[in-house]
Amino acid sequence: MTMLANGWPLALAGFFIGVLANEIFARARKGSAPRLKLKPGEDVLSALQSEIRAAKEMLEAEHEEDAANEEALKNLDEAVKRANGRLKLITKAIKRGK
Known part of the structure; x- marks a missing residue:
């Protein structure tokens, strides 16, 4: 209880x-x-077409942004590889000096 x-x-x-x-x-x-907002005098199909058009434009903008990011990442990767090569040369020179 x-x-x-x-x-x-x-x-x-x-x-x-x-x-x-x-x-x-x-x-x-x-x-x-x-929800889909209709303007006065606009039918559903034209509203959907404008929404699809806007979505495609946003997608294209994202692709352009992705391409720019990909290029920056490629440049960064190349810089890291060059730095790694330099570090290997420096470590070899230090080991030879000992």
């Missing part, structure tokens, strides 16, 4: 935490997928 009397506050707290977590996640889901 005492366990039942002592356990109900924990159960009630768990219930309220679950309700709050559900509300937070529901609000997060609601903001993540915006």
Whole structure:
């Protein structure tokens, strides 16, 4: 009987935490997928076409950004390889000097 009397506050707290977590996640889901907004006099197909066009432009911009990052990474890799070669030459010279 005492366990039942002592356990109900924990159960009630768990219930309220679950309700709050559900509300937070529901609000997060609601903001993540915006609905298609139609302009006055615009039909659904033209709105979808403009959305697809905008998505393609964003994708192309990402590809351009990826290419720039790839070039920077390539240059960095070459610099690291040159530095590694120099370090090997220095260590060989130090070992010969001993």
